Amino acid sequence: MKKASYLLVIVLCSFYLLAGWDSAVQADAAKAGETEIGYHIYAILPExxxxxxxSFFDLQMKPGQKQTIEVAVANTSVEDQTYTIEINPAYTNDQGFIDYSEKKETEEKQRELTIDHIATYEKKITVPKGQTEKVPITLTMPEEAYKGELLAGIKVSKVKKQTNQVGIANTYSYLLGLRLTESDQKIQRKIGVKKIEPTIAFGKASVAIDLINPVREAYGHLTYHVEIKNEETGKKINEKTYSGLQLAPVSTYHFSIDWDDEQLVAGNYQLVLTIEDKKDNQWTFHRNFAISPDAAKQVNTVVVQENRFPYQALLIGIVGLIIGAILIFCIIKWKNKRRTRRKL
Known part of the structure; x- marks a missing residue:
């Protein structure tokens, strides 16, 4: 059995988009991470x-350009260490933020230009104790020019040696941002709605709206206001406002609206969703959608099961404690009797 638990020390997680991320927090995180995991990384910035x-790569490139950049991996531990390297294109996670921590196989990634398609590099390196090694990453830009930005995270991970027989290992990782542009030409921002469907999000009955950012530009400081009404009665069923969200370039966001611990009810609904950014852009979507009886039942049943108090497990635990206490009592009593007999 292998268990990977990640300590992601973010050198830069979402570039300039993360509100509230300052240099002090970044420095403390890096310092704490290095103390615990025995290494750190940094970008060797080119011209x-x-x-x-x-502190991250933000490169001005040209069509057809080939360039090798370098990431330094400093092993500050007292042992030789092996590290894995991977480049993860930016995606929008379920919380509504730009993320690079995993390599997501998305529909957009299969048909769009991403950094991992144009980058070649060694997937694993070994660094002697107390030494620093440079990891070369060769970028080969396509001949055809593109507009916008390509975003990715360079992820460097150290897998610790297995410490017990069951093979449990901890993986500690750093992420370093990588942004490529060919021009500063502004792009018209767009957002689209792909589908609306009932779902379970964070243990709650919800309705999910799949939002698509079809352009190569990262959006930040987004505010979502959503209102859902019963189509027949016009009664307001749900209303929510979310702020400070993001969208990665050319990505889909599975935007979930929870039902405030209520169960989904089958029926026809009207949705009005308004999205605003800090650049005076606004998108408003009016959509009708339906929740079928089967879909409502399926979601509600799973939510009830997930949130049900584990009485059976609690009962088993209590019985186990009682039996254990009785056994300990019997053993102590038996030992005391033996001592008494020996004295006689």
């Missing part, structure tokens, strides 16, 4: 770095 004060 075409757009902002030399940034």
């Amino acid at each position: 075409n770095q757009k902002n030399p004060d940034s």
Whole structure:
């Protein structure tokens, strides 16, 4: 059995989009991470770095350009260590933030240009104790020019040696941002709705709206206001406002609206969703959707089962404690009797 538990020390998670992320927090996270895991990484910034004060790669590229960039891996531990390297294209996670921590196989990734398609690099390196090694990553830009930005995270992980027979291992990782652009030409932002369906999100009955960002630009500081009404009666069923969200370039966001611990009711509904950013863009969507009796029953049943108090497990635990206490009592009593007999 192998268990991977990640300590992601974010050198830069969402570039300039993460509200509230400051250099002090970043430095503390990096310091704490290095103390615990015995290594750190940093970008060796090339001449075409757009902002030399940034700690991540933000490169101005040209069509057909081939360039090798380097990531330094410093092993500060007292043992030789092996590290794995992977490049993860940006995606929008279920919480509504740009993420790079996993390699997501998405529909958009299969048909769109992403950094991992144009990058070649060694997937594993070994760094001697107390030494620093440079990891070369070769970027080969397509001949055809593109608009917008390509975002990814360079993930460096150290897998600790197995410490017991069951094979449990902890994986500690750093993420380093990588952004590629070919021009500063502005792109018209767009957002679309793909589908609406009942679902379970974070243990609650919900309705999910699949939102698509079809352009190569990251959106930040998004505010969502959603209102759902019964189509027949016009009664307001649900209303929510979310702020500070993000969308990765060319990605789908599974935007879930929870039902406030209520069960889903089959019927026809009207949805009005308004999305705003900090650049005076606004998108409003009016959609009708239906929740079938079967879908409502399926979601509600699973939610009830997941949230049901585990009485059976609690009962088994209590019985186990009682039996254990009785056994201990009997053993102590038996030992005391033996001592008494010996004295006689």
